Structure formats: structure tokens, C-alpha cells
Amino acid sequence: xxxxxxxxxxxxxxxxxxxxxxxxxxxxxxxxxxxxxxxxxxxxxxxxxxxxxxxxxxxxxxxxxxxxxxxxxxxxxxxxxxxxxxxxxxxxxxxxxxxxxxxxxxxxxxxxxxxxxxxxxxxxxxxxxxxxxxxxxxxxxxxxxxxxxxxxxxxxxxxxxxxxxxxxxxxxxxxxxxxxxxxxxxxxxxxxxxxxxxxxxxxxxxxxxxxxxxxxxxxxxxxxxxxxxxxxxxxxxxxxxxxxxxxxxxxxxxxxxxxxxxxxxxxxxxxxxxxxxxxxxxxxxxxxxxxxxxxxxxxxxxxxxxxxxxxxxxxxxxxxxxxxxxxxxxxxxxxxxxxxxxxxxxxxxxxxxxxxxxxxxxxxxxxxxxxxxxxxxxxxxxxxxxxxxxxxxxxxxxxxxxxxxxxxxxxxxxxxxxxxxxxxxxxxxxxxxxxxxxxxxxxxxxxxxxxxxxxxxxxxxxxxxxxxxxxxxxxxxxxxxxxxxxxxxxxxxxxxxxxxxxxxxxxxxxxxxxxxxxxxxxxxxxxxxxxxxxxxxxxxxxxxxxxxxxxxxxxxxxxxxxxxxxxxxxxxxxxxxxxxxxxxxxxxxxxxxxxxxxxxxxxxxxxxxxxxxxxxxxxxxxxxxxxxxxxxxxxxxxxxxxxxxxxxxxxxxxxxxxxxxxxxxxxxxxxxxxxxxxxxxxxxxxxxxxxxxxxxxxxxxxxxxxxxxxxxxxxxxxxxxxxxxxxxxxxxxxxxx
Numbered sequence: 001x002x003x004x005x006x007x008x009x010x011x012x013x014x015x016x017x018x019x020x021x022x023x024x025x026x027x028x029x030x031x032x033x034x035x036x037x038x039x040x041x042x043x044x045x046x047x048x049x050x051x052x053x054x055x056x057x058x059x060x061x062x063x064x065x066x067x068x069x070x071x072x073x074x075x076x077x078x079x080x081x082x083x084x085x086x087x088x089x090x091x092x093x094x095x096x097x098x099x100x101x102x103x104x105x106x107x108x109x110x111x112x113x114x115x116x117x118x119x120x121x122x123x124x125x126x127x128x129x130x131x132x133x134x135x136x137x138x139x140x141x142x143x144x145x146x147x148x149x150x151x152x153x154x155x156x157x158x159x160x161x162x163x164x165x166x167x168x169x170x171x172x173x174x175x176x177x178x179x180x181x182x183x184x185x186x187x188x189x190x191x192x193x194x195x196x197x198x199x200x201x202x203x204x205x206x207x208x209x210x211x212x213x214x215x216x217x218x219x220x221x222x223x224x225x226x227x228x229x230x231x232x233x234x235x236x237x238x239x240x241x242x243x244x245x246x247x248x249x250x251x252x253x254x255x256x257x258x259x260x261x262x263x264x265x266x267x268x269x270x271x272x273x274x275x276x277x278x279x280x281x282x283x284x285x286x287x288x289x290x291x292x293x294x295x296x297x298x299x300x301x302x303x304x305x306x307x308x309x310x311x312x313x314x315x316x317x318x319x320x321x322x323x324x325x326x327x328x329x330x331x332x333x334x335x336x337x338x339x340x341x342x343x344x345x346x347x348x349x350x351x352x353x354x355x356x357x358x359x360x361x362x363x364x365x366x367x368x369x370x371x372x373x374x375x376x377x378x379x380x381x382x383x384x385x386x387x388x389x390x391x392x393x394x395x396x397x398x399x400x401x402x403x404x405x406x407x408x409x410x411x412x413x414x415x416x417x418x419x420x421x422x423x424x425x426x427x428x429x430x431x432x433x434x435x436x437x438x439x440x441x442x443x444x445x446x447x448x449x450x451x452x453x454x455x456x457x458x459x460x461x462x463x464x465x466x467x468x469x470x471x472x473x474x475x476x477x478x479x480x481x482x483x484x485x486x487x488x489x490x491x492x493x494x495x496x497x498x499x500x501x502x503x504x505x506x507x508x509x510x511x512x513x514x515x516x517x518x519x520x521x522x523x524x525x526x527x528x529x530x531x532x533x534x535x536x537x538x539x540x541x542x543x544x545x546x547x548x549x550x551x552x553x554x555x556x557x558x559x560x561x562x563x564x565x566x567x568x569x570x571x572x573x574x575x576x577x578x579x580x581x582x583x584x585x586x587x588x589x590x591x592x593x594x595x596x597x598x599x600x601x602x603x604x605x606x607x608x609x610x611x612x613x614x615x616x617x618x619x620x621x622x623x624x625x626x627x628x629x630x631x632x633x634x635x636x637x638x639x640x641x642x643x644x645x646x647x648x649x650x651x652x653x654x655x656x657x658x659x660x661x662x663x664x665x666x667x668x669x670x671x672x673x674x675x676x677x678x679x680x681x682x683x684x685x686x687x688x689x690x691x692x693x694x695x696x697x698x699x700x701x702x703x704x705x706x707x708x709x710x711x712x713x714x715x716x717x718x719x720x721x722x723x724x725x726x727x728x729x730x731x732x733x734x735x736x737x
Contacts, residue, residue: 030194031195031196033192035073036690039062040057040058040063041061042687043687044060044061044075045090046089048088051085052082052087055078071249072251072252074192077089077191079125080183081181083182086179087179088178090130090177091175102160104168108129109155109195110193110195112145112190113190115189116187117150119187119188124140125177125180126180127158129166129172131170144156193283197281202232206231208229208287211226211227211228217296219304220265220669221262221264221668222265223261223262224261226289228259231278234279235280235281236253237258240277241272242273244273268296271295272293272294275289304661308660308664308672310353311673311674312675312697315676315692319694323391324370327343335397338390339388340412344414344416346416346694346698347417347419347420352701354423365430372417372434384405384407385410386398386405403464403465405465406461408461408475408480415487415716421438445491446494447488448494448496453471458507459481459484460474474504476508476509476556478579478582479579480578481504490721506556507556508554557596564611565605568596568601575641576605577695577696577699580703583598583602590717603652607652610645616628616638624659627644638682640682645662650702650706650707667688676700678691679693
């Protein structure tokens with residue numbers, strides 16, 4: 001009983017802090033601080049020719065976890081600069097969602113440790129900055145070293161103004177190191193903390209001790225919480241750990257945007273001791289906090305599921321725009337671009353958080369109310385919203401130059417708000433007001449304005465804000481289109497005919513399916529979240545060419561058999577998340593379709609995908625670790641999407657639970673954090689994402705909850721307008737109950 005109380009006390013700590021910035025593992029201006037996995041740094045690329053050479057593993061730099069400037073590792077660069085050869089090493093900027101741009105007054109800083117004592121200044125590499133399609137001149141690294149010493153960390157500080165051919169409007173893609181003077185000797189240096197910093201940063205001395213508020217252990221995770229003073233010179237929190245309360249070693253650093261973190265420890269039923277220090281911009285430390293001790297202890301499987309769900313909820317609790325309350329997919333210096341579609345996922349996740357005691361009802365109510373106030377004032381067309389807004393000023397944001405209003409994004413948001421309308425059912429003034437405002441938004445959507453030409457029961461995916469003659473693809477199939485059609489048929493003022501179930505949901509336009517539906521949802525997030533306009537432009541062009549084709553809508557029912565299972569919708573190599581998404585809110589048993597048993601169909605598709613993944617292999621010998629997508633690059637790396645296997649729990653409870661526990665048990669040390677599972681895991685290349693994707697986090701939260709309590713399914717089914725449509729679509733279902 002004591003363990004259970006302690007555990008739920010810990011879970012409540014996850015959501016005490018409500019900040020407005022994106023929670024990342026480090027700052028957007030940092031190129032490298034640590035490799036998240038041991039052995040190699042997968043975001044480096046090594047290339048050499050002739051009689052030159054660079055030590056590498058699979059073309060990646062090795063990392064040192066015993067010698068580093070900031071814990072827990074540094075890059076190892078061992079090289080030979082032959083007189084008939086060349087070498088180059090690229091440190092890629094991996095935070096693709098954050099378009100970091102430098103200012104001319106900034107500095108590029110890095111820490112260098114010269115290991116080989118025969119290495120001279122001229123033997124150190126040259127350095128350059130790479131941007132998309134361009135590169136600066138190269139500079140001698142040694143020319144900017146504050147001193148030249150062996151076997152100690154030396155500061156390198158390069159003014160950005162020293163780099164020529166730098167486009168300040170373009171984001172940074174990589175830092176490149178090049179062979180300099182030739183030599184017959186083999187040299188080795190270590191590199192750490194590669195970052196851009198402004199000219200003037202605070203130098204206020206950190207004289208007060210750090211404050212470690214609390215630590216709590218569960219399983220092999222230790223949760224630390226601290227209290228930060230309003231001191232502008234604090235840049236990092238440095239965490240020290242000991243097994244004997246005497247010998248402390250630095251184990252991690254965290255940015256000041258975080259007020260808590262998880263530390264993965266190697267042993268259960270063991271006592272650990274912790275202390276922390278503040279770190280300034282010159283990496284000078286404050287006096288230590290008081291030491292706190294904790295003993296790890298194993299949790300049951302159900303408690304681990306609680307933990308996993310809570311951490312994912314915490315992602316949405318902390319990651320939002322303070323002005324609008326909306327979900328913030330990227331942290332930019334110039335604006336706060338918020339996502340309408342993923343804000344819908346945030347609403348559902350907050351409701352689950354309240355139900356599970358992860359945050360207070362009042363906190364969730366306030367946040368959702370802020371979103372509704374924002375949307376009521378926001379620009380729309382026929383009640384539909386664009387995919388993105390600038391949360392600070394409330395105007396649409398068109399990152400790819402397409403001024404359109406998105407039907408699916410609006411559906412995601414409004415459907416979630418209708419569920420919130422059901423959940424916040426108390427008769428007090430605040431909850432009553434929220435329900436009334438949600439109803440106004442809902443009634444304002446003119447679904448009959450987004451039907452295809454010459455059709456009254458088929459929806460299009462978006463409407464243009466500038467071109468009324470623009471043609472767009474039609475919605476259909478077992479994907480998020482279902483949610484749109486259900487709302488459109490249920491609309492209290494602007495409903496489309498019930499025939500949309502057969503003509504819209506159960507048919508697709510073979511002449512054109514959105515290009516992004518053929519790409520895994522992780523790639524969708526990367527392509528669609530403000531980061532890669534070149535890729536998006538090429539997809540958009542493909543889309544425009546495709547919509548000129550004659551529309552031929554055909555049935556989705558195309559039986560096939562694969563891996564011993566019958567697939568009623570044919571087999572397509574899309575992400576299972578596309579198939580899961582409608583059933584975040586719609587209980588598959590609600591759809592009493594005489595032609596389709598939706599629950600059985602979903603189960604069969606999951607079994608087929610798992611069997612295929614297990615057969616192909618993704619670098620794991622554990623059959624419960626599955627759910628990969630092939631990243632569309634020249635290498636074709638297979639990466640595991642951590643939401644695919646775990647989210648199967650809503651229709652295959654044991655399969656989903658085993659996937660969750662296998663990922664946690666096998667890769668919890670670097671793949672699971674205070675915000676849940678990271679975006680992807682690449683077992684073949686020993687790499688893990690530094691990011692989190694909202695769709696992934698929401699899928700895991702919602703699927704676990706529906707598997708356990710059916711909360712969101714029940715709330716959706718109780719929406720009066722939805723209940724009416726279901727009765728009209730499937731009257732025989734009620735008779736048979």
C-alpha cells in the first residue's frame with residue numbers, strides 16, 4: 001500500500017510545472033552536447049580518401065563516455081592527414097523542427113581536448129558552417145583557441161562574422177571539420193559542447209547553492225525535481241550521482257527549461273545519492289545542493305503502464321504556447337507557431353491526465369478554455385481553421401505558402417472539444433461557459449461548403465483561402481476521414497446526408513490519394529511541421545498534378561490474405577497510426593456495419609504488420625519490439641516508431657502491453673524520458689531521436705486509456721449529435737442489443 005501511494009505521489013509531480021516553451025533535451029542553438037546512445041554519434045558523418053583516414057564505425061564518429069567536458073560523453077576524433085588524401089567530418093544539426101538561425105554577432109563555441117602530445121596547432125582541423133545548398137569558408141580551428149594545451153579542455157570561440165558566405169536567413173544544417181596540414185602521424189582530439197551563443201550573456205556569479213527539491217525512485221528510474229532561482233546566468237543543471245555518498249560522478253546536464261528529469265540507474269533495490277549544481281555560460285558551477293538519497297524498487301506491470309502513460313501526458317502538459325494554450329510543435333525565436341490538429345490530441349490527453357490524477361481538473365479546464373477563446377477569435381473560413389496559427393497574434397501561419405483551411409485538422413480539434421464538452425459536465429459557471437463556447441464553434445462549421453463538386457456527400461480535404469476554383473482531393477477510407485464524415489453527418493446546422501457513410505467513408509478516390517498518406521506518420525510530422533519546405537514543395541507539386549486526374553471513387557472493400565490473416569481493406573504499406581487514428585475516439589464496436597467487423601479488421605492488420613516486422617527484423621531479437629517504418633533517405637534506415645506496437649493495446653491488449661514493456665525494459669535508459677518515448681529508435685545504426693512527436697505521444701496515452709477504461713470511447717458515444725447519427729446509421733444494432 002505504501003508503495004502504491006508513493007508511486008501515485010510521484011506521478012502527480014510530473015505535471016506540477018506548466019511552462020510555455022518547448023521541452024527538449026537541450027537548447028536549439030546546441031549542435032552537439034551528448035550522444036543519446038553509447039558507442040557512436042549517429043548524427044556525424046565521416047568521409048576520407050587517399051592515404052588519409054578517420055576512425056569511425058559505420059561512417060560515424062565514436063564517442064567517449066569516460067572523457068567528456070559535460071556528462072555523459074564527448075566526440076572522439078582520431079585521424080591521419082595524408083599528403084595524398086583528404087578527410088571530412090560533418091556534425092549534423094538534428095533538431096529539424098527548430099529552424100535555428102544565427103546572428104552576425106553570435107559566436108560558435110566548442111571545447112577541444114588534444115590527446116596526442118605530438119599534435120601541433122597546424123595538425124588541428126579546419127572548420128566551416130554548412131547550410132542548405134551552401135557552405136562558408138574554412139577557418140583554422142587553432143587560430144581561435146584560447147590556449148593550446150595537451151590533456152585538458154580548451155575553449156574555442158569563433159565570431160560568426162569570421163565566416164564568409166553565411167546566409168543569416170537560412171538555418172544551420174551542420175558544422176564540418178576538414179583536414180588541415182598533412183602529417184604521417186595519427187592524431188586524436190576530443191570535442192564537446194558545440195554551440196552558438198550570443199555575444200553578451202549574463203556573467204552574474206552563481207554564489208548560492210543549488211536546490212534539489214525531491215527525488216523519488218520507481219523501478220530503474222529516479223525522478224529529480226529542483227527549484228530554479230531567477231538568475232539569468234544559469235544555463236544548465238548538472239546532476240551528480242553516488243553509490244556511497246562520497247564519490248560523486250556527473251551523470252547528466254539539463255537545460256533550465258526543465259524543472260525535473262528522469263535518471264536511469266543500473267540496479268534495482270540499491271540506494272543512490274544525488275546532488276546538483278547550477279552551471280553558468282562559462283560552465284562554472286554553483287555550490288552544490290544538499291545530498292538526497294533514494295532506493296530503487298521494482299514496480300508491477302500495471303504500475304509501469306501508469307508510468308508510461310503519465311510521462312506521455314506530461315509532454316502535453318508542459319509543451320504549449322502560453323498565449324493561446326495550443327500545442328506548440330516547434331520553438332522559434334521569431335514566433336510561436338501552434339498546430340490545430342495536434343492541439344486536438346492535446347485536449348484528449350489532458351482529459352486522460354485529469355481522469356488518472358496526473359493534473360488537476362482546474363488546470364485542464366483553464367488550458368482548454370484558453371484554446372477555445374483563441375479559436376473563437378481566430379481567422380477561419382466557413383468555420384474551418386488553417387493547420388497552423390501564430391499563437392501570439394492569432395493569425396494563420398502558412399509555412400509552405402498554401403493559404404488553405406484544413407478539414408481534417410479542424411475535425412481533430414472540434415471532435416476533441418466535443419469530448420471535452422461531455423467531460424466537463426459540472427453545472428458551475430466555468431464548465432457551463434466552456435460547454436456553451438464549444439457548441440458555438442461546433443455550430444459555426446459549414447460542412448456543406450466542403451463537399452466535392454457535383455457531390456453532396458463526399459468531403460474534400462481542404463478549401464483555399466484565395467482560389468475558389470482550386471481542386472482538392474476527396475476524403476475517404478479508414479483513416480482520419482472517418483472522423484470528419486461522422487462530424488459532418490452529425491452537424492446540428494450544416495449536416496451532409498447520411499449517404500456520406502457509404503459514399504464518403506467506404507469509398508476512396510483512386511485518382512488521387514494524398515501523397516503523405518503513403519509515408520509513415522513520423523515523416524509526415526517532419527515534412528509538415530515547418531521544417532523542410534523543399535520536400536513539402538515537391539509533394540505539393542505531385543498533389544497538384546494528381547488532382548487533374550478524373551475522379552473514380554471505388555470501394556475500400558478489397559479482400560486479401562497475408563501472413564494467414566484476412567484483410568478486408570487490402571494491404572497498403574502505410575503507417576498503422578493512420579489506421580489507429582479514427583479509433584482514438586470511435587469505439588470500433590460502435591460501427592455496426594454489416595459488411596465490416598471493424599475490431600476484427602484492426603486486429604488482423606496489426607497481426608500482419610507485426611508478423612512482417614518480425615520476419616524482416618529491425619535489429620532486435622525480441623519479437624515484442626516491432627513497428628518500424630523505412631525512413632525515406634538514400635540509406636533506407638529502418639527505424640522503430642514506438643507508438644505503433646504499444647498503441648495496439650486498444651484492440652489487442654496483450655500485444656500492445658508486451659510492446660510497451662519490451663521497449664521500456666530494453667531501451668528505457670535512453671529511449672524513455674520524462675516526456676515518454678522519443679520519436680524513433682534505430683537499432684541498426686545505434687541511434688535514437690532527440691525529438692518527440694505529438695501524434696505518437698497522444699496515440700500511446702489514448703490507446704492505453706481506452707484499453708483500460710474506454711473513457712474517450714464512452715465520452716464520444718455520449719455526444720448527443722453523434723448518438724443520433726449512430727442510431728440513424730445502424731438502427732438494427734440497437735434492436736439486437
